[in-house]
Amino acid sequence: MTFFEIFQQTMPMLLKGAVITLKLTVVTLPLAVIFGLISCLLGMTKHFKFISNIYIAIIRGTPILVQVFFIYFGLAQFLGIKMTAYVAGVISLSMNAGAYLSEIFRGGIQAVSIGQTEAARSLGLPYANTMWKVILPQAIRIVIPSVVNQFIITLKDTSIISVIGLMDITMQGKQVISRTYKSFQIWILVGCVYFVICYTLSKISRYIERRLSIGKNRS
């Protein structure tokens, strides 16, 4: 079999997997942002800070593979429910990315100089309005590169969900290999599919970054 023939036979399967990977990612990322924002906001309060701290410590302190197994097998058993691999994937990946995003958001808010808060407050703006109109618009610009980085990491982490049977790119690749034994060529193709998706995403983010940076540059 030539490489081209392998390509021809494998790509349809891998693209099917790509659709699943993208579906998982597209649902996971917004949820992760929501988890991240909630955790970040809790982290800025006096009384609920500990919730955010514990959440981040747990996610950071355990491997993502263990988190996936815990949700899919452990939690499902404990609650006595049956979860699909997709649902377990969404839950574990968004929880995982949420914790890291929470830290990214916190860093972004802290990176805006204290003078900005002082200027806004001295004009009579209450804390919440200062946050919303002065600090967050600047923080968002600061965090975009790190957030996109986390998005790409999470997109690639979806490959882990193949261990619980989700038919994503990685799983499709494995299955084709088990039929054809062309490990070398097919893993290259699997890698290429991921690469194309991630590279496109990072290009798009660069574009957004440039669009948003207007006004920051000296002309």
Place this chain on the structure above:
Amino acid sequence: MAKIEVKGLIKKFGKLEVLKGINLQVEEGEVVCLIGPSGSGKSTLLRCINCLEYPTEGSITVDGQKLTDKKVNINKAREDIGMVFQQFNLFPHLSVIKNIMLAPVDRKKMTKEEAERKGMELLSRVGLADKRDQYPAQLSGGQQQRVAIARALCMGPDIMLFDEPTSALDPEMVGEVLDVMKELAREGMTMVVVTHEMGFAREVGDRVLFLDGGYIVEEGTPEQIFSNPQNERTKAFLEKVL
């Protein structure tokens, strides 16, 4: 009744006592200049007046309203107290005119149109009408500081606090900012100015306060302080800076 009344003000940062008992009255329309070595507490005193730093002890009364009273709406009170910072602190994500319009519109003091009209008026006054759509990073330091003054004025304050407004500027830009401040003083604005510009203090100040080590060591008219200082520390300081 004094416009600003500071009584028994003590400010501690942790164990460090920066202000050790300050009493100060500023009358309406008066220009008070605070001078002194760095670390003497002059900026802290200024920042206590609008409660950007909350006093550890003592009281601040502005326009008969006790700002140190927890029941007072400090945000409302700050609308009438403009502040200008050493580092300008313009909002870098907003154009010049949007910087100026933000607070009046947010606090519902004006509609967008009113704020824009007043903002343009103020911009012309500080000589920057042509910069309305530029971003802060596109302006020189002196221009940024003049925009910052216009931003503070747009809320229609009757008191202006200046925290070393020219210290971060190139020497050639100091003049343009001081000119704007002089004009404000002439129009009768009540001003408290922390400054290292002794020429400005002498020319524009009605009263000069010399701070050192958390106390007001000496105060008087510019004439008294600069030509005939009584306190040894004032003398030593002025010898170095004049």
